[in-house]
Amino acid sequence: MDYSQYQPYAITPCQIGRMHTNLNGSQHDYIHSCNNCLPANSFFTLAPNQCTESVVMDGSGSFNEQNHFIEIYRVNGVGQVGVAGQYYYQWFSGEIGKVTLNTYCNYNFQYGQVYRIKLAVQKRAPDHSWCTQWDESVKYVTTYSNPCKIKLPGLETRRVAGGAMYAFVYPNPASQKTNLTYTLPNKDHVKITLYDLKGQMIQQVFEGSVEAGENTLRMNLQTTSKGIYFCHIRSSHDSKVVRFTVK
Numbered sequence: 001m002d003y004s005q006y007q008p009y010a011i012t013p014c015q016i017g018r019m020h021t022n023l024n025g026s027q028h029d030y031i032h033s034c035n036n037c038l039p040a041n042s043f044f045t046l047a048p049n050q051c052t053e054s055v056v057m058d059g060s061g062s063f064n065e066q067n068h069f070i071e072i073y074r075v076n077g078v079g080q081v082g083v084a085g086q087y088y089y090q091w092f093s094g095e096i097g098k099v100t101l102n103t104y105c106n107y108n109f110q111y112g113q114v115y116r117i118k119l120a121v122q123k124r125a126p127d128h129s130w131c132t133q134w135d136e137s138v139k140y141v142t143t144y145s146n147p148c149k150i151k152l153p154g155l156e157t158r159r160v161a162g163g164a165m166y167a168f169v170y171p172n173p174a175s176q177k178t179n180l181t182y183t184l185p186n187k188d189h190v191k192i193t194l195y196d197l198k199g200q201m202i203q204q205v206f207e208g209s210v211e212a213g214e215n216t217l218r219m220n221l222q223t224t225s226k227g228i229y230f231c232h233i234r235s236s237h238d239s240k241v242v243r244f245t246v247k
Contacts, residue, residue, distance in 0.1 A: 040065045040123040042135040044096070048078075049228060049245065052111040052143045057119070059096035065121035068096040069136075072107050075116045078140045086110075096121070109143050112197040112228075116140055144197050144228050144243070165238040169231060173245040180205075180217045180231055180242070187212050188235040194219075195230045202229065210235075221246055 043061035050056065059068070070092070074085040088107050096119065101107050109115065120136035167182035180192065192206040202224070206217055219231075224246050231242045 040121040040135055042068075042119050042121045042137045044119045044137060044139065046117060046139040046141055048140065049142050049144060052109050053102065055101045055107075055109050055115075055141060055143065056098065057101055057117065058098040059119055060098055062096055062119065062121050064123055065095055066124065067094070067122045068092050069118075069120040069122070070096075070101070070105055071116075071118040071120075072101065072105060073116055074110070074113050075140070077114055078142070080114070081116065111143050114140055114142050142228070165233065165235065165240045167231075167233050167240045167242050169242050169244040173247040174219075174221055175247060176220070176222050178219050178221060178244065180219055180233070181214060182217075182233050182240065183214050184210060184212050184235060184238075186237075188237065191234045192217065193232045193234075194224075195232060197228050205231070 041063050042059075042065075043063075044057050044059040045061065046057050062068070068091075069089065071089040073083045073087040075082060076084050086108070088105060090105060101117070102109060116138060117140070118136055118138045120134060122134050165182060165184065167180065169178055169180050171178055184190070188210060190206065190208065190210045191204070193204050194202040196202055205219055226246050228243065228245050231244065233240045233242070
């Protein structure tokens, strides 16, 4: 077999099929590489935790597809395959790029749920022989409510001259303990509260007077269940919500 004149050089299922047909037991023959039969490949990225109102899938990594198929349904946890609710599937023509599934598939995601998402891609040769290709990949996403829409008391931002509050949690995801670091432009009275995905208060972490500049609070999470949480930092002039995960 001489593939040196053709690209791509990889042997495809189409080529294997032609070998069986054309060689037919012969010891010496040439099989062309059949460029038009390069297999379709499914690949997409999906952030594991996304806002309910905007679940984005980027299928730009897929290639050689002529049609694509999307399947979405709710499951009871990451890695599960049983349908727990709201099943959807649809074929689309053409390539799949970066899409927002809410609008692209007209799918209504619910907050605090896990969804199984499958992308399949397909290519056919003009004569529909040997070159029918199918490839698929699966990922899971956990949804949360948009932090801007969670009804937390005092969530409105009240910024003053000198800069806005900056905050982050590290490590994130966290286990038994984590650190909340935040900045204040001036010495102020600060209240820090922990909320779950439903916007229910879990505990008041801290309340008191805090110096200007960068401050770090060590949070004990030993009694906190696994899941996604929001830490609400509120001063007399500003407020900030930081999302983090307890694993």
